[in-house]
Amino acid sequence: xxxxxxxxxxxxxxxxxxxxxxCRASQGITNSLSWYHQTPGKAxxxxxxxASRLESGVPSRFTGRGSGTDYxxxxxxxxxxxxxxxxxxxxxxxxxxxxxxTKVEHK
Amino acid sequence: EVQLLESGGGFIPRGGSLRxxxxxxxxxxxxxxxxxxRQAPGKGLAWVSTIxxxxxxxxxxxxxxxxxxxxxxxxxxxxxxHMSSLRDDDTAVYFxxxxxxxxxxxxxxxxxxxx
Numbered sequence: 001x002x003x004x005x006x007x008x009x010x011x012x013x014x015x016x017x018x019x020x021x022x023c024r025a026s027q028g029i030t031n032s033l034s035w036y037h038q039t040p041g042k043a044x045x046x047x048x049x050x051a052s053r054l055e056s057g058v059p060s061r062f063t064g065r066g067s068g069t070d071y072x073x074x075x076x077x078x079x080x081x082x083x084x085x086x087x088x089x090x091x092x093x094x095x096x097x098x099x100x101x102t103k104v105e106h107k
Numbered sequence: 108e109v110q111l112l113e114s115g116g117g118f119i120p121r122g123g124s125l126r127x128x129x130x131x132x133x134x135x136x137x138x139x140x141x142x143x144x145r146q147a148p149g150k151g152l153a154w155v156s157t158i159x160x161x162x163x164x165x166x167x168x169x170x171x172x173x174x175x176x177x178x179x180x181x182x183x184x185x186x187x188x189h190m191s192s193l194r195d196d197d198t199a200v201y202f203x204x205x206x207x208x209x210x211x212x213x214x215x216x217x218x219x220x221x222x
Contacts (some may be wrong), residue, residue, distance in 0.1 A: 001169075034208040036152075043202055043212040044152065055210055087152050091207040094166045096142065096154040 002026050002090050006099030012107040019075040021102045023088035028068050032092035035064055035073045039084040048073060109133040109211045111203045116216030123193050129186040129203030129213060137161070137181040139206050143188050145199035146215070156188065157207060193220045
């Protein structure tokens with residue numbers, strides 16, 4: 001199975017900060033990588049698919065980049081609604097795998 | 108509007124069986140592979156199973172192989188997860204997802220395995 005290593009596991013930030021989250025796959029996944037945001041009690045929300053394509057309705061402050069095994073999600077200027085937990089997920093394999101999550105908390 | 112509505116969760120004794128259902132609407136159901144993802148209390152997301160659009164192939168996480176099966180009824184826009192030999196670590200919210208990278212998630216149904 002493809003292992004997804006996400007870092008950091010948590011970070012503290014303020015509104016307006018630039019935030020970057022990293023995800024590393026245990027093997028190449030040819031950009032078959034999505035990013036989700038989840039708040040407590042809610043289903044995850046898709047932000048980015050195919051490593052860099054923004055889902056419809058997602059603000060342009062979110063940017064996905066990467067290739068091969070290494071991917072990043074950057075929030076250019078954190079907004080109040082952006083706190084919560086972010087997950088990467090690969091869908092290169094029929095055995096889907098998620099990263100462990102990055103909890104973005106108020107500083 | 109796409110809607111995925113899970114049902115069938117609840118309290119179940121260790122070793123018991125349960126069937127979860129997911130009712131889909133607002134999408135061409137038979138065009139989508141369908142996935143179950145679970146989330147244990149306070150933990151991250153974990154993939155459970157995927158079934159192809161036609162239902163001819165299924166994929167299961169190692170942790171549930173031999174205990175869970177997935178099926179679908181395209182004529183009734185329904186997805187199922189048949190769970191047996193339930194263990195404490197199967198306690199989780201189970202989400203139904205359209206596709207394998209998707210904007211379409213249900214709100215989840217909670218399964219609590221209790222001794």
